[in-house]
Amino acid sequence: MDKFNVSVSPHIKSNVTTQRIMIDVLIGLAPVTVAAIVLFGVRALAIICVCLACSVLCEFVSQKIMKRTVTVSDCSAAVTGLLLALSLPANAPLWQAAIGCVFAIVVVKQLFGGLGQNFANPAVTARVMMLISFSNSLAVATNTVFFDSVTSATPLAMINDPNNGAVPDYLQLFLGNHAGTIGETCSLALLIGGIYLLVRKVITWHEPVVFIGTVMLLSIAFGRDPLTEVLTGGVLIAAFFMATDYVTTPAQTYGRMLFGFGCGLITVIIRVYGNYPEGVSFAILLMNILTPYIDNWTKKKVIGGAAK
Amino acid sequence: MYKKRMAGVKVPHRKNTAAMAPERIPLPEQVVIPMSMHIGAPAKPLVNVGDEVKVGQIIAEEGGFVSAPIHASVAGKVTKIDTVLTSSGRYMPAITVKTSPEQPVDENIKPIQVTNKEDFLKAVNDSGVVGLGGAGFPTRVKLTVKTKVDYVLVNGAECEPYITSDTRTMLDKADLVMEGIEFLKRYLQPQNVVIGIEDNKPDCIELYKKRCSKLTDVDCVALPSLYPQGGEKVLIHNITGRVVPAGKLPIDVGCVVINCTTLAAIANYVKTGMPLIEKTVTVDGSAVANPKNVIAPIGTLMKDVFEYCGGFKEEPGKVLYGGPMMGIAVPDLEQPIMKNTNAIIALNKKDGKVPEPTNCIHCGRCTAVCPLHITPFAIERAFKTEDDEALVKLEVMNCMECGCCSFSCPAKRPLVQVNKLAKMRVKAYQTRLEAEKKAAAEAAGNGEVKQ
Known part of the structure; x- marks a missing residue:
């Protein structure tokens, strides 16, 4: 008689896999990727291709060197690469984009133990590293192809200093026809992607809603226009795609809300008081570091457990 | 009925035999x-x-x-x-x-x-x-x-x-x-x-x-x-x-x-006046030729029951006492129907495969679906680092091993298994603590006697 497989229950599993989740995130990013290519042209396409290829290659090579199981097929490296590409301006040199990917995958992700072990979001950390290291090329925002001039100030820089020009109207902001990184300008595409992730239950509403809500409320408190604040800069892409990264954000409801609040708070403070016109990346990175503590503070009470 | 319900998971029903009289x-x-x-x-x-x-x-x-x-x-x-x-x-x-x-x-x-x-x-x-x-x-x-x-x-x-x-x-x-x-x-x-x-x-x-x-x-x-x-x-x-x-x-x-x-x-x-000597048992699963409900005397071996149901249409990869969420996998068919056996299930090779676990991605599904709000991902970390105190704090002893966490884990990690092992660790830890306490008390008692 054949021996059967013996394992601990349960013996059926849901069809949700890590790979399925990552593919859903890629699908969620698809509208904004298309928008980026439409708005910023061939340059955007080149950056996206370089980042995707470089991230996946880095994952493969580093896992080979470190003698780990190669897990390129879970698509997490592709997500990191695409997110990083979308948070770069269209005129960023391709070699700098490639270095960003190496940093994201090798240093931030694999050196800490690979998927699930990194404490900070690889794409966000790489972008912050690039913002500091390559400030000449990264700080200059590129205009969309529908403008005459190649570069201009971002709407956020315009808000901070009216000499930079007039802030575009809501429709232009919503459709993304203004200067910025290739993936942050088209709010419409980001909302479509975000709603897709919510419908697929890949993310919960807590982080995006609290993050965006905090930015709006605090903007009102500081006498700034809340809608413009949300539609410009990286708030939407961060709220839907970076603040919802499982690995580097809290795992439970209240923790997620606290995380979203913290991101919103730091974003607005940097926007109002900081040297940089935009603070979303720093906000996410700082909150990533707090995640283990937030997880501890916001642990749900075990039902029927000991009284706390 | 009470409004606030406990969490859980939507499992496939597969009640294929519901209309079949035993x-x-x-x-x-x-x-x-x-x-x-x-x-x-x-x-x-x-x-x-x-x-x-x-x-x-x-x-x-x-x-x-x-x-x-x-x-x-x-x-x-x-x-x-x-x-x-x-x-x-x-x-x-x-x-x-x-x-x-x-x-x-x-x-x-x-x-x-x-x-x-x-x-x-x-x-x-x-x-x-x-x-x-x-x-x-x-x-x-x-x-x-x-x-x-x-x-x-x-x-x-x-x-x-x-x-x-x-x-x-x-x-x-x-x-x-x-x-x-x-x-x-x-x-x-x-x-x-x-x-x-x-x-x-x-x-x-x-x-x-x-x-x-x-x-x-x-x-x-x-x-x-x-x-x-x-x-x-x-x-x-x-x-x-x-x-x-x-x-x-x-x-x-x-x-x-x-x-x-x-x-x-x-x-x-x-x-x-007839005591419990037979059980109605559901025989089902992807490997069973004719799933049905049967009445079998307690002690009937699984092989006899499966044989009555037309044997297997596919080679079974896993055979279970009970349902797929909490059932116990058996090594062979020489196992008897017991008093508490309500089903025997034979899954084919594909369904019976144990998936290879990948890294935890901290998605929080395990704790979101836990009826008792336990945090399996944290328990797994504490278990790996052999942190007994953390395991006590995480209240792993509350776990009823329902399997919702393992079921919904996208990385297919064996969370119930870890919880079971963690419970054993906690029991051993508590016994050890008590023994130490007792020894300390005895030592103190002896000291007094000597004085």
Whole structure:
């Protein structure tokens, strides 16, 4: 008689896999990727291709060197690469984009133990590293192809200093026809992607809603226009795609809300008081570091457990 | 019904056999009756090798307070009393009976006179009935309550995929179930009796709503089909809103939960005097040729039952006692049907494959679906670092091993397995702490004596 497989229950599993989740995130990013290519042209396409290829290659090579199981097929490296590409301006040199990917995958992700072990979001950390290291090329925002001039100030820089020009109207902001990184300008595409992730239950509403809500409320408190604040800069892409990264954000409801609040708070403070016109990346990175503590503070009470 | 429900997962129903009335399988050549088909002390054999036994004859008496007697399920000759490896991974004594062509029934079997609570509890004990929902807790112990009972909850949730044996009992033996409820009403004096049935069994709900409409103090509620609705703690919470604290029993919050099949078995014993010697078992799974419900004598080997169901259409990769969420995988088909077996399931090679776990991505699904709000991902980390104190703080001992966490984990991590191991660690840790405390106290005591 054949021996059967013996394992601990349960013996059926849901069809949700890590790979399925990552593919859903890629699908969620698809509208904004298309928008980026439409708005910023061939340059955007080149950056996206370089980042995707470089991230996946880095994952493969580093896992080979470190003698780990190669897990390129879970698509997490592709997500990191695409997110990083979308948070770069269209005129960023391709070699700098490639270095960003190496940093994201090798240093931030694999050196800490690979998927699930990194404490900070690889794409966000790489972008912050690039913002500091390559400030000449990264700080200059590129205009969309529908403008005459190649570069201009971002709407956020315009808000901070009216000499930079007039802030575009809501429709232009919503459709993304203004200067910025290739993936942050088209709010419409980001909302479509975000709603897709919510419908697929890949993310919960807590982080995006609290993050965006905090930015709006605090903007009102500081006498700034809340809608413009949300539609410009990286708030939407961060709220839907970076603040919802499982690995580097809290795992439970209240923790997620606290995380979203913290991101919103730091974003607005940097926007109002900081040297940089935009603070979303720093906000996410700082909150990533707090995640283990937030997880501890916001642990749900075990039902029927000991009284706390 | 209580508004705030516990979390859970939507599992596939796969109640393929719900409409199939159980068929009695032909008498097997032999039966192997383990002495431990319940929680608690194993039963002590009363027969010797070579003895002739009759149907329903007591062959083992209870081995302690938490225990239950065992009866011969077939007439025949005792050929072996030895130890067998049971599905729990432990060796247990078992009595093998070779069936004889004649099947005389034990002459002591006659309807039982029940006039008071003592009679009733004795009847429950003598019937050999244990928790037939799967746990196998001796029913006599459960019903020996000293405190006031507010609720008797009749568990007809049957939330595991595939299994329909409780469904069949509820439909085919409704009279016995209702008689059982009458006994509990008379001898436990509960304020309310509630029958809870998952809403994927509309015919059962309809039947019992109709029956209950004539009674003032028995209710039938439709529960949402959300696994683990039939878990004791979950059922109590979702019907009454009460929470059973860790390490306590339902009776501590004034509840008695009893499975519908258990009730029917007790009522059947009082009515006919025939103890629990056969079980309705659902035979299903992707490898089974003709899934059906069967009635099999306790001790019938799995291979005989599968053979009656047309054998396998595909080579099985995994065979289970019970449902796929909490069932126990067995190494071979030489395993007997036990008192608490409500299904045997054979999955094909593909379904029976154990998935390769990948890294935890901290998505929080495991804790979001946990009915008791435990955090399996944190427990796994604490377990890996052998952090006993953290495991105590994470209250892993509360885990009821329902499997929701492992089911929903996208990285396919064996979280229930880790929880089980973590519980063992915590137990060992607590024993160690107590021993140290005792040693310290003794040392202090000795010191005083010397002074």
